[in-house]
Amino acid sequence: MHPRTIQRRQVAAALVFAPIVWRSARAQNAAQRMATPPQTEGPFYPVSLPRDSDYDLLRNGAMTYGRGQPAWVDGSVSDTSGKPVAGAQVEIWQCDEAGHYHHPGDGGRADPAFQGFGRVTVGADGRYRFRTIRPVPYSGRTPHIHVKVKLGGRELLTTQLYVAGDPNNERDFLWRRMPDPARAAVTVPFVAGSDGLQATFPIVVAA
Numbered sequence: 001m002h003p004r005t006i007q008r009r010q011v012a013a014a015l016v017f018a019p020i021v022w023r024s025a026r027a028q029n030a031a032q033r034m035a036t037p038p039q040t041e042g043p044f045y046p047v048s049l050p051r052d053s054d055y056d057l058l059r060n061g062a063m064t065y066g067r068g069q070p071a072w073v074d075g076s077v078s079d080t081s082g083k084p085v086a087g088a089q090v091e092i093w094q095c096d097e098a099g100h101y102h103h104p105g106d107g108g109r110a111d112p113a114f115q116g117f118g119r120v121t122v123g124a125d126g127r128y129r130f131r132t133i134r135p136v137p138y139s140g141r142t143p144h145i146h147v148k149v150k151l152g153g154r155e156l157l158t159t160q161l162y163v164a165g166d167p168n169n170e171r172d173f174l175w176r177r178m179p180d181p182a183r184a185a186v187t188v189p190f191v192a193g194s195d196g197l198q199a200t201f202p203i204v205v206a207a
């Protein structure tokens with residue numbers, strides 16, 4: 001067969017099959033969004049929630065936290081079919097820049113100006129955002145932000161968010177034992193933006 005004929009046939013075949021491939025990929029996407037993998041809660045979920053527990057962890061009451069690298073962490077909460085989970089509560093908690101949590105188990109040494117915990121309720125679009133610091137490493141852990149998602153008092157997910165490219169990840173006992181797709185789902189880049197760092201963490205829950 002003439003090479004040009006083969007080429008023409010291949011092109012024709014590609015044109016015939018491309019739409020089918022495209023449709024099935026889309027259908028698969030919609031049907032099989034992977035739920036964000038759970039991670040252990042750890043020992044430092046607040047015993048009692050701080051009086052100020054809004055989206056801005058860099059302001060606690062009247063105090064402003066000026067240490068660390070400010071970062072926006074945003075994203076959306078959706079179910080496995082891609083539908084936003086309106087009304088879901090997203091909570092984050094993390095240590096201050098010196099590696100301390102607001103928790104009696106961590107000696108109560110956390111900086112009082114760092115809110116350390118925040119909670120937001122998402123609207124119809126499922127979107128959330130927090131103002132915080134890029135997480136830092138502490139005693140054997142790679143930088144991470146703890147995340148919990150609730151809906152009407154029901155806990156849908158407890159996990160941890162990691163910083164893509166952080167050299168401590170490879171040595172972290174929790175990060176290391178996740179399979180690749182799970183790591184990819186909870187490890188996101190913190191990139192320089194116009195207002196500090198910016199990280200986007202899409203959360204998928206089996207609502």
Ligand SMILES: [Fe+2]
Nearest residue numbers: 042044144146
């Ligand atoms: Fe932690």
